[in-house]
Amino acid sequence: MDFSWLQDPFYQEYLIEGFINTLWLLAVSAVGGLALAVAVAMARLRGPRPLAMLAKGFTVVMRGTPLLVQLFFFYYGVGRLLEGIPGVQDSVIWPLLRDPFFYGALTFTLSVGAYSGEVLRGALASVPAGEREAGRAFGLTPFQVFARLWLPRAVQLCLPTLTGEMILLLKSVPLVSTIALMDLLQAANIIRDETFLVYEPLMLIAGIYLAMTVVLTLVLRQVERHFPGMQPTRRRFPLRRVESAPCKH
Amino acid sequence: MNHVSQEGLLDWAGPILQGSLTTLEIAVLAYAIGLVLGLIGASARLSPWAPLRGLATAYSTAVRAVPELLLIILLYYAGSQALTAVTNALGLPGQIAINGFVTAVGVLAFVQGAYMTEVMRGAIQAIPRGQLEAADAFGFSAWDRFRRIVVPAMLPNALPGMSNLWLILIKDTALISVIGFSELFFTIQQAAASTRAHFLFYAAAGVIYLAMTLSSTALFTRLERHVRRGQPTGEEA
Numbered sequence: 492m493d494f495s496w497l498q499d500p501f502y503q504e505y506l507i508e509g510f511i512n513t514l515w516l517l518a519v520s521a522v523g524g525l526a527l528a529v530a531v532a533m534a535r536l537r538g539p540r541p542l543a544m545l546a547k548g549f550t551v552v553m554r555g556t557p558l559l560v561q562l563f564f565f566y567y568g569v570g571r572l573l574e575g576i577p578g579v580q581d582s583v584i585w586p587l588l589r590d591p592f593f594y595g596a597l598t599f600t601l602s603v604g605a606y607s608g609e610v611l612r613g614a615l616a617s618v619p620a621g622e623r624e625a626g627r628a629f630g631l632t633p634f635q636v637f638a639r640l641w642l643p644r645a646v647q648l649c650l651p652t653l654t655g656e657m658i659l660l661l662k663s664v665p666l667v668s669t670i671a672l673m674d675l676l677q678a679a680n681i682i683r684d685e686t687f688l689v690y691e692p693l694m695l696i697a698g699i700y701l702a703m704t705v706v707l708t709l710v711l712r713q714v715e716r717h718f719p720g721m722q723p724t725r726r727r728f729p730l731r732r733v734e735s736a737p738c739k740h
Numbered sequence: 741m742n743h744v745s746q747e748g749l750l751d752w753a754g755p756i757l758q759g760s761l762t763t764l765e766i767a768v769l770a771y772a773i774g775l776v777l778g779l780i781g782a783s784a785r786l787s788p789w790a791p792l793r794g795l796a797t798a799y800s801t802a803v804r805a806v807p808e809l810l811l812i813i814l815l816y817y818a819g820s821q822a823l824t825a826v827t828n829a830l831g832l833p834g835q836i837a838i839n840g841f842v843t844a845v846g847v848l849a850f851v852q853g854a855y856m857t858e859v860m861r862g863a864i865q866a867i868p869r870g871q872l873e874a875a876d877a878f879g880f881s882a883w884d885r886f887r888r889i890v891v892p893a894m895l896p897n898a899l900p901g902m903s904n905l906w907l908i909l910i911k912d913t914a915l916i917s918v919i920g921f922s923e924l925f926f927t928i929q930q931a932a933a934s935t936r937a938h939f940l941f942y943a944a945a946g947v948i949y950l951a952m953t954l955s956s957t958a959l960f961t962r963l964e965r966h967v968r969r970g971q972p973t974g975e976e977a
Contacts, residue, residue, distance in 0.1 A: 551950075552946065552950060555907075555949065555950040555953040556911070556945075556946045556950055556953070557911035557912070557925070557949055559914045559915060559918075559925065560942060560945045560946055560949060561946070563938075563942050563945075564939075564942035564943060564945075564946060567932065567938040568932075568940075568941075568942040569939065571938050571939065572939050661807075662806075662808065663807070665807045665809045666809055668809075669918060676807075676809065676810060689817050690814070690817065690818070693810065693813060693814045693817075694814070697806050697810055697811075700806050700807055700810065701802065701805050704805040704806075705805065
């Protein structure tokens with residue numbers, strides 16, 4: 492085992508950049524994805540028929556295809572297509588459209604939106620209608636009922652599943668190394684190419700990921716503990732994502 | 741005329757079909773091995789012997805906490821090195837193609853086994869103790885008890901998890917392309933690069949994977965209805 496390359500400031504910089512990018516990608520996709528999930532779930536439950544069917548189709552496609560394929564589809568497929576549209580390369584958003592980070596964040600946001608949207612839909616549907624009617628009877632507006640009653644009650648029902656999704660999201664991040672985005676795995680790949688070490692850089696980032704998973708699990712457990720009306724769960728690591736039955740209730 | 745861009749989907753239909761078959765072969769084999777690993781892992785986790793329990797817990801926890809892509813790359817190098825060492829020791833010439841297939845299956849099965857361990861453990865623990873004690877009271881041998889009582893009683897509980905893992909496995913096979921083994925997604929990447937019709941080919945890949953996952957879901961739904969026959973229906977799917 493040779494870890495002397497860890498002394499090299501260049502490699503340290505790669506690893507730090509990779510670590511920061513990993514965290515950014517996680518944060519952006521988590522926030523964007525959960526917001527999208529609420530929209531998808533509500534579209535399926537309350538949207539007009541065409542919108543509900545669109546949301547359903549979106550969910551089926553995103554959950555039925557590999558994340559890696561989606562990443563390539565958006566980065567190479569859609570990215571190259573956008574490149575060809577006249578005028579796009581001169582527009583102000585071009586630096587964004589050229590950035591692999593944008594495509595990584597886009598793909599992960601859509602993926603979280605689909606998986607968590609399915610989870611939320613189940614949870615929203617299982618909040619008793621009487622609770623919402625009670626809110627209306629107390630004079631809350633429909634929006635207030637949704638924001639202060641319906642959604643929080645639904646989140647209460649499926650918070651462990653949602654936090655599990657976040658850990659699965661963390662574990663998906665290395666996929667972006669395939670589109671030349673500098674995450675931890677990409678940093679390790681560069682170091683491997685330059686030092687001719689096969690295992691050591693990979694083992695280091697496996698260790699980093701192990702630590703990140705543990706830390707994120709602990710943080711999310713605190714979130715669960717402090718969410719009003721929640722009992723903390725005792726699970727250590729989430730099982731794989733539940734694809735068929737979205738939410739236990 | 742640019743001949744490269746003249747190549748279309750149809751020219752690549754053959755290789756893509758071949759790739760799809762390879763993907764399915766890898767998935768089926770890895771799933772079968774993963775099932776066996778899962779049963780062994782679950783038995784180990786439920787074993788009264790602490791070191792065995794610790795080993796199985798370490799296996800399933802560590803594998804589940806590290807990203808699959810990372811594990812696949814790590815194990816791929818470790819696995820192919822080990823396999824080459826074995827073939828060299830046996831005096832056989834190193835067969836790269838076969839090595840690639842075997843390591844792809846091995847790596848996916850290893851990862852799959854860790855998740856399967858948890859699914860099986862949960863399902864076995866959900867069997868009422870009285871059923872196992874009744875089997876013992878009737879003088880069943882350990883094998884008979886496993887075959888006639890444990891498996892049929894466990895399957896309804898394990899099947900939803902097993903169907904999940906199968907869907908995840910199909911999608912995880914795409915990760916093998918990162919290693920450079922020529923399965924479906926690797927073929928698609930070659931096609932896209934060669935024709936420059938990236939959008940078309942990646943969309944086609946999505947359609948093929950979707951067909952695989954949707955038909956699997958339909959199959960597992962029927963299978964679940966079969967193993968649940970005779971049980972009271974709790975909630976409809």
